[in-house]
Amino acid sequence: MAIIIDGKAVSAATREAIKNEVAELKEKGVTPGLAVIIVGDDPASRVYVNNKKKACAELGMLSEEYALPAETTNEELLGLINELNGRKDINGILCQLPLPRHLDEKAVINAIAPEKDVDAFHPVNVGGIMTGDYSFLPCTPAGVMQMLKHYDIQTAGKHCVVIGRSNIVGKPMAMLMLHANATVTICHSRTVNLAEECKRADILIAAVGKPKFVTPDMVKEGAVVIDVGMDRDENGKLCGDVDFDAVEPICGAISPVPGGVGPMTISMLMRNTLTAAKLQNNL
Numbered sequence: 001m002a003i004i005i006d007g008k009a010v011s012a013a014t015r016e017a018i019k020n021e022v023a024e025l026k027e028k029g030v031t032p033g034l035a036v037i038i039v040g041d042d043p044a045s046r047v048y049v050n051n052k053k054k055a056c057a058e059l060g061m062l063s064e065e066y067a068l069p070a071e072t073t074n075e076e077l078l079g080l081i082n083e084l085n086g087r088k089d090i091n092g093i094l095c096q097l098p099l100p101r102h103l104d105e106k107a108v109i110n111a112i113a114p115e116k117d118v119d120a121f122h123p124v125n126v127g128g129i130m131t132g133d134y135s136f137l138p139c140t141p142a143g144v145m146q147m148l149k150h151y152d153i154q155t156a157g158k159h160c161v162v163i164g165r166s167n168i169v170g171k172p173m174a175m176l177m178l179h180a181n182a183t184v185t186i187c188h189s190r191t192v193n194l195a196e197e198c199k200r201a202d203i204l205i206a207a208v209g210k211p212k213f214v215t216p217d218m219v220k221e222g223a224v225v226i227d228v229g230m231d232r233d234e235n236g237k238l239c240g241d242v243d244f245d246a247v248e249p250i251c252g253a254i255s256p257v258p259g260g261v262g263p264m265t266i267s268m269l270m271r272n273t274l275t276a277a278k279l280q281n282n283l
């Protein structure tokens with residue numbers, strides 16, 4: 001029987017620690033503030049943004065929502081970001097992705113002041129992740145690292161295979177595992193012998209975006225399997241990138257969907273907002 005990595009429990013413990021640190025910061029006269037921008041009416045984005053605001057309230061942080069119409073222009077959006085960059089009471093700025101197609105996502109990411117970029121998407125912060133010199137880590141990979149740490153799962157000298165090479169998850173995930181002294185392989189849609197590559201993993205991290213993509217023939221006996229997927233199965237039910245029921249019996253530990261990596265992501269965003277508030281106030 002595999003250990004089930006309980007993201008909800010790790011997230012709750014993380015949020016408790018953050019809440020205490022926020023309270024301490026408030027005693028020094030600083031309330032961490034997060035501005036969340038959402039453009040248009042994508043239902044999934046709406047759910048994510050609501051959850052982010054709720055987490056801020058729970059932890060005693062300030063949050064401001066900017067819900068802009070789908071017709072918003074690049075100039076208007078960049079103007080808002082510029083204004084938020086200059087606000088002392090806003091420590092973190094997050095623009096929910098994806099944006100409507102006519103908007104320039106790259107320009108938006110580049111416009112957020114790196115010290116307020118709590119997503120860690122700005123090239124300055126991405127560069128910091130490469131060199132190991134960073135203030136913020138991207139939320140999802142940071143959440144995975146926190147889960148591994150909580151369960152005392154060793155990474156040094158282990159073979160880690162990451163499936164997926166996105167800028168938001170796959171690439172930074174691989175880099176964090178490298179910093180944690182794992183030997184890392186990144187697999188993707190053009191990888192030859194994918195199952196064979198995956199089967200060599202002591203730690204297998206799936207960030208593909210395809211429901212139940214990882215099957216038992218891809219998993220080594222006793223491996224740790226982390227599922228970053230947030231997919232829908234053939235019945236429209238939420239599931240991950242890993243065929244959980246089939247893979248669970250052969251692995252040593254596995255994170256489920258829901259209740260695995262998902263809850264960690266927002267906790268890491270809260271951690272980044274707290275860090276931003278501290279750094280901006282020299283605390």
Ligand code: GUN
Nearest residue numbers: 094095096097098119139
């Ligand atoms: N859309 C999906 N995930 C994310 C995220 O982590 N940050 C932002 N800004 N948008 C997202």
